[in-house]
Amino acid sequence: MRCMDDGNIADYLCEELPEAERAEVRAHLSCCARCRSKLETFEQVRAAAASAPPARVSDGFTAGVMLKLKEEQPAAASDSARVSFRALFTPAYGLTLAALALCLIISAVFLKRKAGLPRPAVQTIFLSDGPAAANRGFYGTADIPLENGVDSSAAEPGRVNTDACRTADCGIL
């Protein structure tokens, strides 16, 4: 193996070489004083850089951070409330609201139309269990007297007139 450059030495020192290459380097170092010396210098550099402890922060740093966090929390809570209101205007919520509004409009139109439609004509069913003055067409219109010019016997829509009904109307029963 040829002598190592600075990069190889640093890689070796930082354990960034694969094991096979590390073995090669170890073998080379055992017989090359120049590379060994380079490696020692780099080791010293690394140790020197690691020997200086980090710059200390002032006392009360942690308390300061915790205090800031406490102060932030109420603000964060109101922020989240504001965000949830704003969320109503996000596309997903907007679409849902629009769909809901459309459904309401369609339902309203449908109900209105249904309410305005003319009722189907009600047919009066004449059943007879005997002669009855109200059963027009059964005996003919001539049988039915007019009261003040109005056919009082005109059947109410949906009403089934029978002789019994007619009799009841007449006050017999």
Add this chain to the structure above:
Amino acid sequence: MQYQDRNNGSLAPENAIIGRFMNGSESAFAELVDLYKDRIHQFIICVLGPDREAEDLAQEVFIQIYRSLRTFKRESSFSTWAYAVTRNVCRHRLRARGREMRLFSGGEESGDLLKAAAAVPGPGSSLETKETKAVIRAAVEALPPIHRAVLFLNCWERLSYEEISRVLDIPVGTVRSRLHNAMAALAGIIKPVLGPEK
């Protein structure tokens, strides 16, 4: 050469703390701040240089961490994630100050490194002496921020190239070349301080 291993080869202590925080313990977060405050502060200084706002920024970083810790998926180590948050906060601050982000994206490397190397003081005797440590610290501080940050993450935090690339959002090859350049520049400073080659 022996130097402190941050995790002592065991599971990172922050894992248990984060677990307690996830279960609703606010005091666990204070513990996390205590554990990381100096490291985050140092990283900010590495990136921005000595800055009177460094401590305020460190507080801002912890507030960001607090807000998003529940979304931390543990795909990477907590330190990698926390440094990435720190990098973003520094980035925003630099943008707010209207400075170019050459720190992270490239820039003039060799020129600054030569300047750092030129700040070599007189010879010393060993790495352990106070004077030598001061010299080395001054030499590290004289490095450009991109090199300082890589050096800190590699030498102090013992992050791998891959992790550093994630923290700084730069390719692994760039991490490698920046680290090599920084180490070579520092080696140039340390050699005369330590005396002739063995």
